[in-house]
Amino acid sequence: MSDEQAYEAVKATLKAERIQPFKRDELEAVRSVEGCINCGLCIGHCPVVRAVGVERFSGPRSIAVELSRSPPEFWTTSDKVYLCTGCGTCREVCPRKVNIPAVVNMIRTRIFAQRPDLVPKALLDEHDVIVKHSLAFEPWADQEEKSESRKVRLETLGLPSVPDRVVPGADVLFYPGCQAEERAQEVKEAAKYILSYFGINYTLLDQMSCCGLPSKLIGDDETARLLAGRLQDKVKSLGVKKIVTTCAGCTSNLCDISARDGWGIPVYHLVEFLAEEIGFNKVSRPFKGRGRFTPAKVTIHDPCHIIRHTSRQIAEHARAILNLIPGVTIEESGMSDSCCGGGGMVGYHSRDVADAVVTENVAAISSTEADTVVTPCPLCTAQIESNLFRAGSQTVVEDLTVFFARRLPQKR
Amino acid sequence: MDIKADLLVVGGGMAGLVAGMVGAEAGLKVVVLRKGQGATAISSGAVDIMSYLPGANVPFANAIEGLNAVSEIYPLHPYSVLGYSDGGLPVDPERVVARVSEAVDWIKGKLNGSPSALVGDLGRTIQAVTLLGSSKPTSLVQGTMFVEGSDDWHDSIVLFVGFRGFPDCNSSITAKNFLASRLPGENRPRRVANCTLDVLPFGQPHNIYSFDIARYMDREEGFAELAKTLKDHVRSTGADFIAFPPVLGLRRARANKFELEDKMGAKVFELLAFPPSVPGLRLQNALESALSTDGGRLLIGHEAVSFEKKEGHIDSVAVKTPQRTFNIIPAAVVLASGKFIGGGIKGDESGFVETLVKLPVVDVESYQTAGARPQRYTNILALSPEGHSLFGVGVAFDSMFRPTGTDGQPVADNVFAAGSILSRYNYSAEKSGLGVALATGYAAGANAADYVKGALP
Incomplete structure (x- = not known):
């Protein structure tokens, strides 16, 4: 038996035993688990544990030290690991x-491949939608x-309409993400208005295609990588130098895959851009010397995919931008950086936990009293x-994109 | 986008936050980096100053005696350095005590009014009772963990409270050990009792976590449930003191204690718990909000990864978040990145390394560790009064708390170090962890501020 044959033979046994080797880009997260000192600090901070208790969701430490070593039957794993937001x-x-969030995705990946019967039904349905439409939502x-x-x-919000544009060779790709494309369309429109207001040479995709984050969270690594590859082709063929998005999840996921797959293109959230x-x-200029702004008392929510998966600096930028708008005062809630429960696809199957x-x-x-x-983040x-x-x-x-765009003066 | 700062503090535990506050009080623009949470957040929430001489079975009578002894016996100890005059030996023990005392009074002022407001002073040892019923000598505890009269249990009835489904505390074992560890006639209570309450944050009597109960106590209905279920036990036992595991709340612990005392007619206190404990997190939270009150800027989830040094001066530190890297341009730096938990010092089979500036790591006696395996610094006994000298390794430093290289000279004129990254003391054998972090953070922060203002001698 040649080395090659032996390798294939062993690989076949792994499959029979439901053992799924780690991919190269998963290894760093796997190794990070070795660093766990079992202190349990994470349990005291986990927003899901805080909301439903360790009885319902065993908490991050148990995911890192126990569930990461789940036997391939995954009996005791599946009811916990899908509750992570x-x-x-x-x-x-x-x-x-x-890197516990990455471990969660790895376990979900293995359950999806080995025991699809243990994947919550709603996630399998969502998987079908993504595979069929390359979008996280059933399109119109x-x-x-x-x-x-x-x-x-647009009429309700008093926002101007800016026509879609697809311009090969533009500097910037504006990537609205599935939510702003199909549901919260005002976010996409507001961003287009902002980008054109500041004279950015931007383009949209000819056809919106999901970044793959929902697939990754479902555990469907194959579709996630397929979508990432498809998006990479589109980005390359447009020849853009930068990507701007308005979705928190897209920001962190596009950063991830751009680095992982060597796109060589920086990704920004619009706030950061x-x-x-x-x-x-330049951003403050439109507001200078204009006194006719209605006062607004706002409070901020900082999306996890921005502050904890990308950078907390972006949250500071968000505040700085709001402070440029005359009449806006910020009331901190003290809980702005606490997860809203909307992530991790938890709401699809366990609405009670998300809420x-x-x-x-x-x-x-x-x-x-804001x-x-x-x-x-539209989500x-x-x-x-x-x-x-x-x-x-x-x-x-x-x-925030809509809030900002509505306060930009409109050119008549 | 790069950030300019007068003072950059690497590390957001006790030492770093204290150094940051001192800098901010001096009018500096302060940025504190906190990569994760570390030993302060994991701690029991009590601040030990100096409880034992390494190797000794009997604790010091109080922290003043401890500091005096350290000044005499270990002239290179971080506490002793506080007593140097004109930058060198001999150590003036009175100066050591005065400077630690100043830091203690200052931190008490900072945390006053917070849920972890501290009680105690250097002149008296508090025998804090633990979840196991044993006593731990310490100097400062949070107000909720302190009860007047606890140094004399004589003739009193102590009720130990547990919660059904809360595995960290078996109140029957606590009560038995508490009694067993006290000799008859010697500060022994008349009677101990224990009870197990049904207080269910999520409706089920199992798998309850300390933070679950603490958060439940922050809510009115949770506290009402506790008061209601406790009342009969207090009445039937005639308790004078009620001892809780430390779960009286993250935010409302103090108010809850006083309200309970009022309702029950007995003194209420929290025991010391294993890590990670609710009081530890209360302390971390209170220190963080004190920093922001002082105008310091805390960057959470930011890790210092590299630095640039020119002409003996660190002028740029690269900082990483999960997806971004940028530079902080500081006038001075305080390195308070901790030891093995915080990650300031790492040890593996190739030896010890200081993770950011790559400073040489020395052992507790100032000898270079030079690639020695960490096992060399462990004791054959897991638990002994000598402890493990492993916990005494760290960076060498001069009289200004500037880390020094193999030549004994500061590695940079604008870098200072504080807390457990320092060598020459063994916090686990001495029981001096948060105390040294506080005192050296206070001193290093002041030195850094003097440096920035050009006033460092």
């Missing part, structure tokens, strides 16, 4: 920087209805909005 709080407080059946919905949203690439000088997580945010937001919650916007509404709050939730 992927917020990254555990990794952030961890003295040893154990009728394009006219989609554009009608967009029009209504305004602060670092366009610059505060228990946001309870503390809702209480803190209510105590500020009239608007702004957050630079957080939706999660907080529906829960504030259910709590009977009058507070409006607005994506």
Whole structure:
């Protein structure tokens, strides 16, 4: 038997025994588990544990030290590992920087491959949607209805309409993400307006295609990598130098895959792009000498995928940008960096857990008496909005992109 | 986007946050980097100053005696360095005590009004009772963990409280050990009792975590449930003192203690717990908010990864977040990145290394470790009064707390070190961890501020 044959023979046994070797890009996270000193700090900080207790969700430490070594039957794993919202709080407080969110995805990947019967049904349905449409949401059946919905949203918010543009060779790709493409269309429109306002030579994709984060969170590594590859081809063929997105999840995931697959293209959240690439000088100019702004008392929610998966600097930029707008005062809730429960695909199958997580945010937001919650992520916007509404709050939730665009003077 | 700062503190535990506050008080623009949480957050939340001479079975009568002894016996100990006059030996023990005392009074002021407000002073040892019923000599505890009269249990009835489904505390074992560890007639209570309460943060009586109960106590309904279930036990035992595991709340612990005392007619206190404990997190939170009150900027989830040095001066430190890297341009740096938990010092089969500046690591007696395996610094006994000299390794430093190289000279004129990254003391044998972190953070922060203002001698 040649080496090659022996390797194949062993690989076949692994498959029979349901053992899935780690991919090269997973190894760093796997090794980080060795650093765990079992201190348990993460459990005290985990927002899911805080909301539902260790009985329901055994917490980050158990994922790192026990579930990461699950036997391939995964019996005892699956009811816990899908309750992680992927917020990254555990990794952030961890003295040893154990990459627990990555471990969660790895376990989900293995369950998806070996025991699809243990994957929550709602996630399998979502998987079908993604595979069929390359989007995280069922697209509008009728394009006219989609554009009608967009029009209504723009009119309600008083935002100008900027036509879509696909310009090969543009400097910047604006990537709205699935949520802003199909659901929160006002976010995409607002971003287009902002980019054109500041004279950015940007382009959209000819056809929106998911970045693969939802697939990764479902554990469908194959589709996640396929989508990443497809997006890479599109990006390369457009020849852009930078990518800007308005979605927190897309920001961190695009950063991940751009680095992993060697795209050589930096990815920015729009907030970061305004602060670092366009610059505060230019961004503040439209607001100078204009006194007719209606006062707004806002509180901020910082999306996990921005602050804990990308950089907390972006949260500081968000505040700096809001402070440029005359009439805006920021009321800190003290819970702005606490997960809203909207991540990790938890809401798809365990709505009660997702909504228990946001309870503390809702209480803190209510105590500020702010009239608007702004957050630079359409997913957080939706999660907080529906829960504030259910709590009977009058507070409006607005994506930061929309909030900013609405306050930019309109050229007539 | 690069950030300019007068003072960059690497590490957001006790030493780093204290150094940052001192810098901010001096009017500096301060940035504190906190990669994760470390030993302060994991701690029991009590601040030990100096409880034991390494090797001794009997604790010092109080921290003043401890500091005096250290000044005489270990002139290179970080505490002793505080007593140098004109930058060198001999050590003036009175100066050591005065400077530690100043830091203690200062931190008490900083944390006053917070859920972890501290009680105690250098002149008296507090015999804090642990979850195991044993006593631990310490100098400062949080107000919720302290009870007047606890140095004399004579003629009193002590009730130990446990919670059903909370595995960290078996109140029956605590009560038995508490009694067994006290000789008859010697500060022994008249009677001990224990009870197990049904207080269920999530409705089920199993798998309850200390932080679950503490957060439940921060809510009105949780506290009401506790008060209601406790009342009968207090009445039937006639308890004078009620001892809780440290779960009285993350935010409302103090108010809860006083309200319970009022309702129960007995003194209430929290025991010391294993790491990670609720009081440890309370202390970390209180220190962080004190820094921001002082105008210091805490960058959470930011890790210092490399630095640039020109002409004996560190002028740029590269900082990493999960996806971004940028530079901080500091006038001065305080290195308070901790030891093995915080990650300031790492040890593996190739020896010890200081992780950021790559400073040489020396042992507790100032000898270079030079690639020696960490096992060499362990004792054959796991638990002994000598402890393991492993916990005494760290960076060498001069009288200004500037880390020094193999030549004994400061590696950079603008870098200072504080806390457990320092060598020449063994916090685990001495029981001096947070105390040294506090005193050296206070001193290093002041030295760095003097440096920035051009006032360092």
